[in-house]
Amino acid sequence: MSVDFTFGGSMKAPLCVAPMFLVSNPALTLAACSRGVMGGFPAHSTRTREGFVQWLDEMAAGLAELENPGPWAVNLVVHGTNERLEGDLALCIERKIPIILTSKGAPKDVFSRIHDYGGLVFHDVASARHAEKAAEAGADALIAVASGAGGKTGTINPFALLNEIRDVTDKPIILAGGMSTGRDVFAAEAMGASLAYIGTRFIATKESLSDDYTQQMMIGCSAKDILFTTALSGAPQNWVRPTLIEEGIDPDALLAMKPGTTVKATAAKARYSKIKSAGQGIGMIKAVESAADLCDRIIAEYQDAKRSIATAG
Ligand SMILES: Cc1cc2nc3c(=O)[nH]c(=O)nc-3n(C[C@H](O)[C@H](O)[C@H](O)COP(=O)(O)O)c2cc1C
Structure with missing residues (x-):
């Protein structure tokens, strides 16, 4: 299945506000969608299935209020060790969640069940070998997690990682790790990425689940x-x-x-x-602000960067 990364013209910049455990929630995701970029949250940030149902209800209600929202996604840990996988996946299938962001393992059967209802699968990879396996299993796009990313990071430089992945598959690539600004999003696009996947920069936002301690810590680092x-x-x-x-x-x-x-x-x-996790882009967090404003700024920076390159020639 080929992916339309304009998502029906709803995207103002090729940006995804990446899912973060105990940070992302429907409010952060809806803020991203409302500004014309992609958002998502991990199912495992909810402690119970009821909590997950409630978040999906919140998403449905919030999206119904938006005109031409950006796309959204749920993140599932698809490894066999995740005891919640079957129930969470069944719920995603029932609700026809448009995009599932998967990490760990690359189970073909899980990917096919998502494809069967028309969902897309974007899978985390940190090496060319992971990319090959995920492509074989039918992932629609590969999230290349480079060194310097927040959460469970990759260890390979983004240029080297993208080049090696490009050598083994022509699947679309989403770049993750260390990006903060619209100029970075433009650079990712210039490197051949279909989307820039930014997490850390959004931890200190009003919509996120992070507490004051964490947000102030991020600002100081x-x-x-x-x-x-x-x-x-x-x-x-x-x-x-x-x-x-x-x-x-x-x-x-x-x-x-x-x-x-x-x-x-x-x-x-x-x-x-x-104990808090964050990526090397942490230095660009200067204040707690609204995620919607932050998205608008990144979009404007992205458009400026694009214009300045176009006029430079
Ligand atoms: C605090 C934190 C928690 C994260 N939790 C998850 C998670 O639950 N699932 C996931 O797929 N990625 C998770 N990530 C990784 C992000 O989805 C994304 O790959 C990463 O933030 C991109 O790098 P950046 O933080 O440098 O922007 C997390 C990242 C952070 C900073």
Whole structure:
């Protein structure tokens, strides 16, 4: 199935406000859609199936109020270890959620069930090998998660990653990792990406679920405060260094740990809910603002960047 990335002319810039656990919600997603970009949230940010149903109801009601909204998506962890997968997927099928953002594994049967109702699947990949597997399983687009991304990050430079993925498949690519501005969105497009996928920049927004502590922490940090380790979650992840220190975790001790070993929250006296993840774009967060205003600004910057290149020649 080929993807129309203008989404019927509803997109004002090739931008997706990326799904973030315990950050994204219907309010943030609707803010993105209302400004003419894509938005989405993880199903697992809701603690229960009832909570998920409520969020889907909120989306339906919010979208009904909008004229020509941008597209929206639900993020599902499609790995067998996700006990909620079957029930959450059944609900997405029943509600015909237009786009499902998938991560972990690339199960063909899950992708076909989404295609059967006309849904699209965009799948997270962090290497050419992942991309090949996801393409074979039928993903409609590949979300190339480069180094410097918030959450579970990739480790490869975005230029190298996109080039290697392009070598193995002609599926559309969505670029993720470290972008913050409309100029960055334009650069992603120039690199051949169909969409720029931005998460971190939207953590400190009025619509997001993040609390005041997290948002102020984000404002005070820059790229040097981001620590990459597999030692906390077992997966490659970028963490906000001062939030580790606050919770009694010594960042330098983490870096000295043997590859493959992880530290237990209890051993570190840490409350995992207080340890925050973000990407290297964190330095561009200057204030808490409305996501709708932020989208408008990124769109305007994107259009300016496009114009300035067009007139430069
Ligand atoms: C706090 C946080 C939580 C995230 N949670 C998820 C998640 O639940 N599912 C997912 O697919 N990606 C998640 N991500 C990754 C984003 O969807 C996206 O790939 C990433 O934010 C892009 O990089 P950037 O943060 O540098 O903009 C998360 C990112 C952050 C910062």
